[in-house]
Amino acid sequence: MAEIEQFLKDMGGKITNKIEKKKRLYFNVTNDDLQDIADYLFNKMGCRLSTATAMEMYHGLEILYHFSLDKTGQYFCPRIVIKDKKNPKVNSITSIVEGAVWIEREMFDLWGIEFIGHPRMEELLTLHHPGTVKKPLRFREVGA
């Protein structure tokens, strides 16, 4: 597909561990390159951010962004791996994609990931929770 070829040509130096499937492209990026990749996908290619998925793996926390190129049905999924589980920090992409505000707050709530540069880095789900909440809500292996 021409879009993938062009993307790899322009951004190929910033991505690793590329996995290509039918209408799906998964790849790793570093925290320093995340905003460049998001800017390219959202502003230059015209992708839409469907959402982002955080998950806890043995090697650290992963954030997988899901950018949809709707005119072709292609997904571009940059993956960030955070090895420091105790103090996870990632650059926010909200200055590029307004639609990332809620999902980044949700990941902060569930996984304790702090998004640097987010305009409102506070809980989404438990902001005014009346009781005591053990946070992050979905962290099982802190310090493991």
Added chain:
Amino acid sequence: MKANKIPIGPFHPLLEEAEYFELTVDGETVVDIDMEIGWMHRGHEYISEMKTFTQSIYLVERICGICSTSHPLACVHAIEDIDNIEIPLRARYIRTLVGELERIHSHLLWIGLAGHFIGYDTLWMWAWKYREPVLEMFEIISGNRNHYGMMRVGGVAKDVDPEKITELYKHLDMIDKKMVMVAKVVRDDPVLKSRLKGVGVLTHEAAVAYCAVGPTSRASGVPWDVRRDEPTDAYDLVDFEVIVLPNGDVYDKAVVRVLEIIESGKIIRQCLEKLKTVQGPIINNVKEISPGEGIGRYEAPRGEVFHYIRSDGTNRPIRHKVRAPSYVNIPTFTASCKGIPIADALITLASVDPCYCCTERSIKIIDQKHGHQQIDLLKSSREKTERIRREIHGN
């Protein structure tokens, strides 16, 4: 200036579901809005990771009472995406048939509620009356009026028998005629037009920036529709038009929905016709899911439903992410509600057809000028419609 907070909700009889918005109003004008979610912790994603793949389909069916086809369909698409599982042709038509029936009943439900909010209770009663035969069609196909249990990895659970097809046609003929009438009412009624035109405008730029989906974005001129952009099931085998309108106001959102109902009727008719001739199995026997990750999505009535599933090769997912369309559509209120009169707030908030099952709710109004004052949004919304009706028709 001291701001006064007046909570209405989270569970208030005024609201059809529990919900939470924080409107900041200056007299009659909304100057800011904030939304808060998470009062209803349901844990679907976490529970799913303790279920098998097949059990997860039943679980996600219960995320939403209206989208009880869309979530399982997106879920099976995600699982099938891991191994590129092929679906039998007959099952593809059955999936499309059920999905489009859901679109009709969801849009009719919204049209009814929208009519109720602006004081058009006749529209509400008509729309919900004609929703009944759609639910009966579901009952004929699946045995249930809701939560149909039709989706399986590799196909569908139940076939549609030939005698059922004849019965479905009878219902569809009646629904089609009535939908033309509802479309005419929504598009031609002068009071409705005056009440909804130019209200709660979401610009094209804002829809793109907030990554809005479904009729919310298509009414703002953003032409994306998963059914056409990444056709799954039988969507690449049927003819239909993606409805896109340019203005972004509540009126365009309503018109997009009524026209989509008519398009859904066309798709259902094509599916029923094909089900008469296309024979064969309705499910592929899938015995195991390989390690890997898959993305599944479906164009639900409210917009794209997104599911991501990661498998480690066992019989259950190690991560299951669910994103309902309202999750990305509700933040657009920040763009569409600022500067509108408070009488228009309720219909603007309702215009994205927000699904509060996945969200949270109560309304707390901060009136910067008038101190402690409870404002009944429904009452002021209906009063505005009545004022417009008098101007157009007299007493």
